[in-house]
Amino acid sequence: MIGKISIGKGFAGCLSYCLKNKDKSKETPPRAAVLYYNQCFGNVHQLIRQFNDVRRLNNRINKPVWHSSFSFIVEDKLTSQDKIDIAISFASKFDFSDNQFIVIEHNDTPNHPHFHIITNRVGFDGKTVTDSNNYKRLAEFCRSIEKEYNLTCVQSPDKFLPPNERRHHRNDTRKENMKSYINLALSNSISLPQFIQKINENGCQVEVGRGIAFIDEKKVRVKGSEIGFSLDNIKKQLAKNINDQLSLTKNRDRSINLEL
Numbered sequence: 001m002i003g004k005i006s007i008g009k010g011f012a013g014c015l016s017y018c019l020k021n022k023d024k025s026k027e028t029p030p031r032a033a034v035l036y037y038n039q040c041f042g043n044v045h046q047l048i049r050q051f052n053d054v055r056r057l058n059n060r061i062n063k064p065v066w067h068s069s070f071s072f073i074v075e076d077k078l079t080s081q082d083k084i085d086i087a088i089s090f091a092s093k094f095d096f097s098d099n100q101f102i103v104i105e106h107n108d109t110p111n112h113p114h115f116h117i118i119t120n121r122v123g124f125d126g127k128t129v130t131d132s133n134n135y136k137r138l139a140e141f142c143r144s145i146e147k148e149y150n151l152t153c154v155q156s157p158d159k160f161l162p163p164n165e166r167r168h169h170r171n172d173t174r175k176e177n178m179k180s181y182i183n184l185a186l187s188n189s190i191s192l193p194q195f196i197q198k199i200n201e202n203g204c205q206v207e208v209g210r211g212i213a214f215i216d217e218k219k220v221r222v223k224g225s226e227i228g229f230s231l232d233n234i235k236k237q238l239a240k241n242i243n244d245q246l247s248l249t250k251n252r253d254r255s256i257n258l259e260l
Contacts, residue, residue, distance in 0.1 A: 003138045008065035011051040018104045019044045036084045036103040057126040066119035076151045096129045
């Protein structure tokens with residue numbers, strides 16, 4: 001399951017988009033279906049008026065619109081009630097259970113089942129729901145819902161696309177190659193200059209300052225800390241290599257003396 005949150009200024013555009021039914025023919029189901037109303041009711045015009053009436057209780061907030069969406073893979077079968085329950089759990093988790101919100105399911109993308117939640121951040125008491133640290137809290141919520149409903153763990157939108165349309169993650173491949181170069185160079189070095197020289201031999205460059213960064217042959221720059229090789233970690237490993245080499249030399253000398 002993938003969740004997204006956006007914070008906006010106007011309810012009219014957001015509600016109109018989410019509630020719009022593009023195909024008016026009777027042969028196809030409506031694009032948008034309201035699953036749940038909380039502290040609100042009616043058609044799109046009535047909803048816009050109601051949401052705006054409450055937002056005026058706090059004129060200090062510039063972005064009162066909280067728009068969330070949740071997407072699933074086709075194989076994960078959820079009932080309408082499941083989606084309502086997830087939305088109510090989400091409202092509880094993010095402290096807007098008593099605020100106006102509406103849950104809308106979209107049916108125009110069969111390979112990308114999803115639903116929307118539009119929330120008024122301003123409550124009837126004039127207080128505002130915080131949007132602090134949303135991304136981390138959202139990720140934690142998605143993982144918990146996946147476990148509760150036995151859903152497939154999906155953290156990349158590419159999973160919803162056919163294989164031929166998915167993005168190729170070149171940066172990830174380059175990072176893996178860079179990690180291999182670093183591991184090899186680090187295992188055969190006992191000083192920072194020697195380590196840098198071995199990295200250079202693989203066609204890569206090294207930048208050392210307060211930290212360390214690596215630049216591959218395509219001029220893609222990666223911070224060492226992003227791939228598990230901070231400057232401190234590298235220095236610690238080099239020191240360990242020196243100690244291991246000294247211990248090996250002592251053991252070898254001891255063995256020679258015993259033979260003599």
